[in-house]
Amino acid sequence: MRGYRAPRAFDGERFLPGGALVLVEGRTIVGVEPATTAVPDGCPVTDVPDGTLLPGLIDTHVHLCGDGGPQALEQIPELDSGQLDAIITAAERETLRAGVTTVRDLGDHRGTVLDRAGRAGERPTVVAAGPPLTSPGGHCWSMGGETTGVDALRRAVRERAERGAGVVKVMASGGVLTPGTDLTACQFTLEELRAVVDEAHRLGLPVTAHAHGLAAVERSVAAGVDGIEHCSCLTGSGVHLPAGLGAALAAAGIDVCPTVGFLPGVDPPPHVRARMAAVGATIEDHLPHVAALHRAGVALLAGTDGGIGPAKRHGQVAYAVADLVTACGVPLAEALTAATARSARACGLGERTGRLAAGYDADLLVADGDVTVDVSGLQRPRVVVARGREVRL
């Protein structure tokens, strides 16, 4: 057994007054005690008197196949399997070193991440969707998930389940990084989306829908999805959150992952700005829109879209939490829940990680300083433990 102690601690839903001593045996948390508790005999303790102890962070939206460079997604089809494997390995390493111990991969290339998901070693826990379901020529078509029609979509969902997917990702609208797709148009009919949801739920899998356009967000809600990625609510003339949509998302229990978490000082590439301008919006519209979703009671997740470009590198959940707090008005404890316990539930791992609690995986982060005073301390991990193993930082 060994212990980790800090005078401040967050357990996945709330701050624990006086901090905590977390006891770990093998890969599991066996006790969460007040920081003042006497340490059991012979139990080594890692003490961080100027740190904050939390569950390891969870990123609910990453692309491990993306190297975070300017051509991150565009280059993928040109890579051989060795190059792709090296990129995924580096992405996992960068993720863990940032204190992110679990990721949900929502943009796999032909199942590469999916097929690696169970591998042992020093890597985050990976929940993978496989290639996102998309219409022919639709958003991220080159990832290998082009499918159309109710029967083929049902079949594609079954294939993913058989291959070990933990979630189904469907591209309900076009996307910024796929030229020729329409951000504001729906890629699937309501009947098709309902078939995806029905088949996935029959197999015990949640469905999350990529939706930039307002019409795609509304159709995804009608189809009964479990989560919505981006949820940008774009129309041809900017961002529009209709009265009642936020409440409908909240009432349906749909988790919205708005993919915030922008690396400060990194400008988005000009073609991204141009794509947004073409629908009457700017990138800067997004954070106030997320604030409005929050005020409407929507449950947010702190996924980042990590790996897709220089402003979106791997392991940036700490920046997403900071964006939620400083730019979207989300209280700190709720923003941290969005990066821990709620994210774990969205990954189907709510009984396994995302909490400081006995019986949970020993996924831990000790952040620098008092995060209740300075949330940027999350960006400076002091200790990271993944399934009981301390990560070399």
Ligand SMILES: [Zn+2]
């Ligand atoms: Zn994405």
